[in-house]
Amino acid sequence: QVQLRESGGGSVQPGDSLRLSCATSGRIASADYMSWFRQAPTKEREFVAAISGSGLSTYYANSVKGRSTISRDTAKNTVYLQMNSLKPEDTAVYYCAANYRSSYLRIQNYDYWGQGTQVTVSS
Numbered sequence: 001q002v003q004l005r006e007s008g009g010g011s012v013q014p015g016d017s018l019r020l021s022c023a024t025s026g027r028i029a030s031a032d033y034m035s036w037f038r039q040a041p042t043k044e045r046e047f048v049a050a051i052s053g054s055g056l057s058t059y060y061a062n063s064v065k066g067r068s069t070i071s072r073d074t075a076k077n078t079v080y081l082q083m084n085s086l087k088p089e090d091t092a093v094y095y096c097a098a099n100y101r102s103s104y105l106r107i108q109n110y111d112y113w114g115q116g117t118q119v120t121v122s123s
Helices: none
Strands: 003-008 009-014 020-025 033-039 045-053 059-061 067-073 078-083 091-098 108-114 118-119
Touching: 003 091, 003 108, 020 033, 020 091, 020 118, 033 067, 033 078, 045 067, 045 078, 059 067
Parallel strands: 009 118
Antiparallel strands: 003 020, 020 078, 033 045, 033 091, 045 059, 067 078, 091 108, 091 118
16 A cells, blocks of 8 residues: 655745655555646646656656756655745645556556645745
């Protein structure tokens, strides 16, 4: 059984930074991708960033590219999302997810999800 637990969200001002963490347990080592998604009120859940199972490749949505970095610490079984220069449009619940079927963009390929952590960017 895979368990994911996000933390690190909060209320910040535009231009601030946050680092989200996803603590993992279970067969994460065999995941094709570990990813972050987000969902704003009244909107569909959308892809934010992914890191490959090898840790050698990372992928970002255009909306966060250049402002965010996904990384992982295998010793701590934790995946991170560093977000800088936050904007009000980054406000959403952020979810960590594990993918064992490749094609990191397809939300249907993710079998395991965390409960989410709220990020609010407002002045």
